[in-house]
Amino acid sequence: MAKKDKKPVVGFYGLTGCAGCLLSFIFNENEIVSLLGMVDLAAFPFIKGKQGDKEFDIIFLEGVVCSNDDLDMLKKLRAKTKILVSLGACASTGCIPAYRNFIDEAKYLPLMYEKVHRIKDKDPKPIDAYVHVDFTIPGCPPNREEVKSFIKQLILGKTPRLYNDPVCVECKLNGNHCLLDEGKICLGPITRGGCDSVCTNGRFECWGCRGPCPDANYEAFIALIKDKGHNSRTLKERMQSFAGLKLPDELQIEDAPDYVG
Amino acid sequence: MTNFTLSKVDLNAFIKSLSKNFDVYAPVKDHVVDGGSVRFKVVSDAKVICLSENAYYPLKELFFRKKEVLFKYSEKGLEVPVKKVKSKAILGIRRCDLHSLANQDRIYMREVPDPYYIAEREKTLLIGYHCKKAEEYCFCGSIDLQGNADIMLYELPGNKFLVEVHSDNALRLVESLKKIFKKTDIVIDAESRKIEGSNRLQKKDVHSFYDNPGWQEGIDKCLSCAACNFHCPSCYCFNIHDEANVHNMKEGERIRTWAGCQLKSFTRVAGEHIFRDTRKDRFRHRIYHQLQYFKERYGTTLCSGCGRCIRFCPTKIDFIDILNRM
Amino acid sequence: MAKKKTTIESKFLPKKVTILSYQRESADSFTIKVDFAVKHEPGQFVQVTLPGIGEAPISICSYSDKFMELNIREVGDLTKNLAKLKVGDKLFIRGPYGKGYPMKDLKGNNVIIIGGGCGVAPLRGIIDYIEQNRADYGDVKLFLGFRTPGDILFQEKIKGWGKNFDVRISVDKLPADSCFAGPVGFVTNMVKNEQIDNKNKVVFVCGPPIMMDVVIKILKEKWFNDDQIFISAERLMHCALGLCGHCMIHGKYTCLDGPVFRWDELKECKND
Missing domain, CATH: 3.40.50.700 (NADH:ubiquinone oxidoreductase-like, 20kDa subunit)
Structure with missing residues (x-):
């Protein structure tokens, strides 16, 4: 102390x-x-x-x-x-x-x-x-x-620790309905939690403002979103908007040539 | 015990009468705040009750609280807070959730009597509901279901319930409401107690599957979000941490919160070593705890076959499929 | 429905104890003695609390029902803050928990104790136990390994053990200015080079996971049976009551069924 x-x-x-x-x-x-x-x-x-x-x-x-x-x-x-x-x-x-x-x-x-x-x-x-x-x-x-x-x-006298679990954990504990299940592009599963899932509590999907969750499964997540019929460019823009620089370099979100704003 | 019938028209009167002594919880469907999912909520009117779908989140949160203050600490010492709890009557609990509740009771009332859980649970009236047909992911028919409600409701033709009474208190209650509960000779036979189409899990003994390569199938889709843990009516693991009072840092609370074994943080020890590091290890651990470990120790499966961990998995990983293929 | 109302005590509530002595052992570890008088087995552990900081499992390194000694390595928030305490300070303890070394069942055996670093702490309880029940056990051999001479724990105690037991100590590294005269190298090498057979022997092993793996491999080469070997497992632990789930190893709760396991109970599933 x-x-x-x-x-x-x-x-x-x-x-x-x-x-x-x-x-x-x-x-x-x-x-x-x-x-x-x-x-x-x-x-x-x-x-x-x-x-x-x-x-x-x-x-x-x-x-x-x-x-x-x-x-x-x-x-x-x-x-x-x-x-x-x-x-x-x-x-x-x-x-x-x-x-x-x-x-x-x-x-x-x-x-x-x-x-x-x-x-x-x-x-x-x-x-x-x-x-x-x-x-x-x-x-x-x-x-x-x-x-x-x-x-x-x-x-x-404690070492502050960064919250390492995805947003989904707090979102579930807050009793929310899953926005992915509603067909929305919610970045909760690949985003670091600790925000008390403030956006999804208000039924607004997660945009990943807290950066990637260390245990994120990008391949599965990207496949899931594409599976739900979303445009991969929209997903890429969404994933890049808050945490673009912290995404893994080798990550393939869309196959199309570089998107120009 | 004698059986009764209850006309659905009289359900409202039943709830009104229960409300005098209980907080009455029942499944309610709400499109605005809950995205059309069914939740157990306090009700005062039968109109809002939805028995046709199983609840999105399980019942356990009413007893095994998501956040529980284990004790308060200060310079004077430690003190367990006294809980003032209004008795609960919960209507519309399905057989699967009764099984899970029996498991939770076993852990928190008998194995390690937990005053926090018992305070919430002890004066609760359980009113079960026998669902007739399995939903897409259900597999309770493959599980040896345990657990009883105080009162069990079965659908009867003619907009009625058949009412089975399983406890003395419940019998007194039902007999005191003569206007709505009518004695009957109808009994539910073994065949009607089954739930149609719920035998999806063919391989109940997972003992020999530990090293089966089949575990990897489908696990690549796991997002490690722990939705399966938090939707599970049976999971009973938790974390403990201390929370100091910002106004006086010598005071604070020790708090218990729900934990999810699908998260890396679940087995992380000092030095950042994680015992169950891969998604496969974590997934397999959950299934083994549900179907084998708990059974070895306590005699029943932890899993109740409610299928929530599949239905509410964002990527719909069906472990029944995985097991059946092995 | 309604059950008879009884007051149930919370199992999470620890008891307040006072630090009777404080001994620094090495740069990052120390031993405290507290007035926590409970009956226990060697190898069991307690949950130590500093309110506001948290709670952690600490193995008991003494064997007495009058007091308790805890050897603590400064690795986390709780242990670093415990290190700042002094004689007379208060802390909170609950326990003892878990299964210790089944010393009563092992009467009549010769004992081999192999410890690495802070893993020597729980093993010290066995030595205390044997000293108090010397007639029940045969020869006692100790192989203890530490990183450097400065990391050697319980130095005063070890001098005393040397009078009654065969004590070997090695260090992994020897700084230039050290006057340590024993062997340099891993403790596992000492065990490997020793002529030991498996006749009427039990082996207690505690140390870092990698060291325990190597020791067990060596013991198997020396024809020891799985049921002659006892190890102590480490897992994340929150409740120590068999509830919270963190310490589960393939269905076994480290806090109930361990932390001491006979090797045949754990060998198939130690990484689960």
Whole structure:
């Protein structure tokens, strides 16, 4: 257990992203005061200054690396902290921004804001493509319980563990009706759980925002979806949208030539 | 014991009367929230009851809770929470689910008396329903079914049930409702107790199949999602973990939750070694536990033949087919 | 329907105990003595709890109904946190559980004990037992293997064992600055090179799975029968009551039917 007089120094930072993952910490409305009592919160966008020279015990970092500025910041933060936690899908899998890796440049360049050209610097990648990441809290956004539980476990002296079972486990425990059986393309069986199956609880199919489940059986899953009469291109797009960069390289989803956005 | 008849018109009056002392559960079909599947829910009106389909999720969750607080801990010590439970009357339980419930009772009431389970289970009134015809994946006819309801309902011509009473309490209850339960001489013969078309499993002794190459067939389709475990009315494995109270980290709860043996995490030990690593090993373990291990230890198969693990498997892996081919 | 109302105690509820002594054994293991006074067999185990951290099975390494000693290797959350405790601190224990070594049935035999690393812990209970019932057993030979001299467990105890028993110790690796004089190499080599026959002997083996496999192969080459060999199995365990299912090996619950198995009970299905 951490000594009473020394709370871990914690910082929240964001690279290119929507800041939604940072909110998954704030969303613990009823526990936020207790959580803040356990840690020394030294940095949080809009709430607490950036304190550039401070040394951290834990940094929660959201967002994707898609510019040189992002990469500089990532390297600086890695040097300043003992534990680096990738917070959310962008930092962990690349998420929607990384979908750009699968589209032709000519298709997306005209869609960009005119003045924000720095996001062209690099192909968007999750942070573990560049630096060592100690822990991952995936999800778009992460389950607020996970962020809370992560801090609790570190304070108790436990090693936080990533949930390794598929989304189906929690979906079944939540008593949902299987959306695959309803003919929908639900990525639950190949997606890492830990989200409390929040989407399927609302009868919306899983899009795989938490990245692949380590024990995923892709061949069987792809065959199942095709069997249900779905277009393999639709399936490929769905599987690539949140976790494309984390899918196995050799995975064959569709036989058609490269799809251009 | 004497048999009775109950007109289906009077089912509503029966439920109303039960509701005075019990939470009355019955299978209900809901298209909006449950995608058209049948669930055991608290009912106050017979209109919503659907007896024509077996329930999507099994009954066990009413007793062997998905999440159970084993004890609370604090600086003062450990304390088992006192459960306040309203008695349950459950209507429309099929023979397969009664078998599973008998197995769960065996484990959690007799082998290792479990106060959490017993608190939920002990004052429960079970009202069974004899389904006449097997559904596509059912194979209860291949299983030596155990387990009895307090009251058993059989379909009779003329929109009626034949009512068999199997316990003293149930008899008192039925006799107190003279207006709706009428004495009868009709008895159910052995032939009518069978369920048509349910003998799918030809090979009941799996003992010699352990190394059979047939296990690999179909297992390539397994997604390792553990749907078979969580839909199973008999599976009784669980995990235990501690959950600290965020407001005072010296307090918290030890919690028991359902576990699935089809997941790698089920046999993962320190050092990341997984004993049943392949899908085949995990699948075969489940079938062996269902059809052999439990029988060796306790005398009945754990499996009840309800077929849920096949029907609700996303890829419909039919282990009956696999076994029959061996 | 309704059954007579009785208060049933939860089998999951552990008892509070105090640490009486704490001995560091090696860089990653230590032995604690607690005031948990229960009758037990050597080779049985207890479930140790630190509230908030969790619960784990730990084998009993002593043989006494007045106290209990537990040798613990720091591998997981619970054991790492147990290591931070000190004399006088409290923890929670329930048990003992499982089947231990059937010492009473094995009276009159010569005993061979083969242990590797933290697998020596449960075997220590046998040695304590034999010391207390010395007349019941013949010759006792111990083959103990550790990674390095710094990993040798129970060093004080082992000195005492040397007076009564034939004790052999080997280390896998010898650091340059070590003054260890015994053989270097796997414990399995010591067993292989030893002239032993199977007459009136029982063998107790505990260690990493790979070591146990090799030892059993060697014993079979020396014409030992399956029912002369006893091993201790390791599985994930949550309840220790024969319920939770995690520790099941081909229908056998490690927590009820084990952790000690006679080799013929397990040889067909040890990987299941």
